[in-house]
Amino acid sequence: MRRLPLSLPALALAAGLLVAGCGDGAPPETDADPVGQPPSLQRASGPAVVTLSDVQAAELSVETAEVQASGATVEVGMPGVAEPSPDDFAAVSAPVSGRVVRVLAHEGEAVRRGQTVAVLQSMETASLSASARQASAEAAQAEAGVAQAQAEVALQRQQVERYTQLVAERISPRMRLDQARADLGRAQAQLRAAQAAVAAAQARVTGSRDQLAAAGGGGRGGTVAVVAPRGGVIDRHTVDLGGSVMAYDEMMTIVGQGEVMVRGQATPDQAARVRAGDGVSVRSASDPGVAVASRVASVAPAASSSDRSVAVYVRVPAGRGIRPGQSVRLSVVARAEAGGVSVPLAAVSYDGDRATVFVQTGPRAFEQRPVELGAPGEEAVPVLSGLAVGDRVAVTNVFDLKALARFEAYGEE
Template identity: 35%
Template structure:
């Protein structure tokens, strides 16, 4: 027969049991605290035109002309600088005209000599013609004199053409603007010796402004001239203008392996300045009509999914979705979501399916089931 434990032992057992209950209660309180609803930012999927692929570009003039002298020489004067607005025919730079003017004077002297020789040849021609009529000289002698006069006339014509070329070259010592525009770049400075055809200035003509950007090899086959796009200036973030792709280069750049493209923009006058940075947004094709932020996309055992809040129970569900090509900050959703779903926009890596949450909007206001029903 087993004897009862002493009273002291029973008191110790009771004390340990009470302590265990206190520890369990504390753990239960801690677990309940950990399971408190966590605030999460929720959004509705939006139209997929917000999921456009963005490319960095630069504002350029439609007509950009490299300006150069038609003759070589020493640049003695530069009259404009980068950013200056110029008018058609305005003198931009001047070469030393000394040698060119000397060549023009030499051509003038050669013309005078040729004209003098022509005068002598014609006088001889007239004299020999009279003698031939009196049969005082032979017919062959007259023919030789006629040929000499014809040759002298040719020499005069050649000298006159050379003088015209020399005078033109003397005028070419002044570089003039071909049209109204802005000096976009300068490649030479006063005192420099430049060759004929060497670019001295780059002129951006007044008129239409475009955005130049580069298309990667993987996308050029799906983009075509005339396709609508949107353009946003870095200096005016959030303000977009409609545009169209005007041209795409048929050949890739040998260094970057990208294809140069140009976009015409329906922007108000003065909104785009030369050299500004801009972004070109190309709508992602085949996107299913909806998109979500990239941060909302999660990976679940190799699948793509997003956290969706059940507004009736305020719990999370991990919903598999089919997505398209990633845009700048959004991704198109081709299937798995509807416009009324409340999607967790960020922080999904800290959440789990079935977790209790408190959905809030971007203004940190609670989103309730009633408010969600009214919004629909």
């Protein structure tokens, strides 16, 4: 391999002259050779080795790092977004169809469970209220009938007792006693019928009241109070004052002040390394100084059909600076493959779609070696093939080494 004693400025000038020289004149005629890549992009038949001159070595001062075993874990980085926790989120729905006549809680305001947040006016509720009132009136009337029937039974029982004594003393004929007993039987039957009417009326009252309660109760003019199903902060409104809603329509949402669910977006290769229970650091994208330590709650079983990412879910406690809607960055401490090695991200460059590193083979010699990479972490990337523990790779001025390697391959054409 030829050593290049050129300094960096001379190298740039020589490269420019060679490119200019290749651009002048007519191209040589060929019979059947196809047009290939420029010589600077063609791969050499053997490994590309850059040997620096004393001047180049002094100017570049290339720093190297030793290839390390991956160890038990590897750091996997991915973007993400914070969302309300499913356990800390609730929708406020309309209990009945109606018109919004009052809005008592607005976006950003805190509410407690059971607090009235809106009022509806509903014809359905007005009808239910009327039914409840009618059922109550019928129940009262039935109860009055029971009281009257009980008084009649008491009267007829006295008549039976009186005629029983008169018949025993031979003062009154037996037919009068039989008549009194028949009247008592009819009074008792009327009492049972009145008691059954009371039970039926009370059942109607209970049913009407249950329906009215399910519809949110009833005020004057058929108004219905809409209450918060949980405490928290109003996140958004979906209705306006004077607007109409159908039963079970969403009116607003409430976000609690508890934990936040972070959804990371991992590549399929990254997701294959991540497991539930892995440690993770969550950082705010806008303020990297805000970092929260947690653990992976779950990993989606399949990739999204829209962007092919795999969701990684992390629960973050409240009050740690991570709020729903924020963009975040996740660093998952995942288990590494046994026997693997890793290099700093700064050591990797790309020749087309081929990842390469510059391995130091001598005091001033570097071999450009293709490698197969795994899922990158925040600062390092696993190397699946091409390197061994103990190799030293360039981690500074890698672009300059790449330019020298191309120039050397170009000069040999």
